[in-house]
Amino acid sequence: MIELRNIHYLRIGTRDLDGAERFCTEVVGLQKIERNENALYLRSDNRHHTLCYFDGEADDHTVGFELSGHKGLDRALDTLDRAGVTCGRGTTDEAIARYVHSFGWFNDPSGNRIELLVRPFEANRRFFPARDSGVTGFGHIGLNSTDTERDEDFWTTHFNARVSDWIGKAPLIRVASTHHQLALFPSEKSGIQHINHQVAEVDDIMRSWYLLQDQGIRIVFGPGRHCTSGGYFLYFEGHDDMVFEYSNSDRLIIEDDSSYRPRQFAMEYASFCAFGSKPDVTEFS
Numbered sequence: 001m002i003e004l005r006n007i008h009y010l011r012i013g014t015r016d017l018d019g020a021e022r023f024c025t026e027v028v029g030l031q032k033i034e035r036n037e038n039a040l041y042l043r044s045d046n047r048h049h050t051l052c053y054f055d056g057e058a059d060d061h062t063v064g065f066e067l068s069g070h071k072g073l074d075r076a077l078d079t080l081d082r083a084g085v086t087c088g089r090g091t092t093d094e095a096i097a098r099y100v101h102s103f104g105w106f107n108d109p110s111g112n113r114i115e116l117l118v119r120p121f122e123a124n125r126r127f128f129p130a131r132d133s134g135v136t137g138f139g140h141i142g143l144n145s146t147d148t149e150r151d152e153d154f155w156t157t158h159f160n161a162r163v164s165d166w167i168g169k170a171p172l173i174r175v176a177s178t179h180h181q182l183a184l185f186p187s188e189k190s191g192i193q194h195i196n197h198q199v200a201e202v203d204d205i206m207r208s209w210y211l212l213q214d215q216g217i218r219i220v221f222g223p224g225r226h227c228t229s230g231g232y233f234l235y236f237e238g239h240d241d242m243v244f245e246y247s248n249s250d251r252l253i254i255e256d257d258s259s260y261r262p263r264q265f266a267m268e269y270a271s272f273c274a275f276g277s278k279p280d281v282t283e284f285s
Ligand SMILES: [Fe+2]
Pocket: 140, 141, 142, 194, 196, 245
């Protein structure tokens, strides 16, 4: 069993680093930490960075999880290798570019690239948002899955991953105590389906709803309230057509695995939003 502490960062390719910087700072409210010829690093909380855009194809996505133990990387890679999972260890130069002590990588059964991080760097200054969007941190992702039952088995067999709820065939999975860090959505392709940042309060969501509309940003779902986590949310279209989400869904803490019962919700609009807001997001319908 490989113990993960939490989802930690995303690495996403783009051919337009300027556009990524503009959108992530001026619209989302993240903080630019570093920009060089090949990469842009963005902070959303107390970690060195939680999102990195690099010069590459827009469908080149990587999800980084921090390992719980700082000596567990060899064992984790051995476990995956024995299970027939394609995996390997990152080079020193790659670790430097990721601001981690060391890392390994593997491909999940859908072909998503996942990195296992050892001693990722902490921020040495507090998060200072580029705009007052209320962001309190990187929360979770939706991840495309070509077979959600198979991938749920993969995550819950090899990792300390637990299902918090299902919506239709989509499991909402946690490795930490908040409701979910990983939601697997049926798709024909691999890749990140949406990127969530947590915000402090519902007022932040409503303020952004008006502000984003004024800026001509396409709202694709909400404002609404998730039936699963109970969080208020807003989804909007971002750089390179990636869907971004604000929510305060990390309020639901699941500390006691033994007493929590994962719930099955029907795959219908009403399961995603208690208010009745209808998503313009393919994977949610
Ligand atoms: Fe979400």
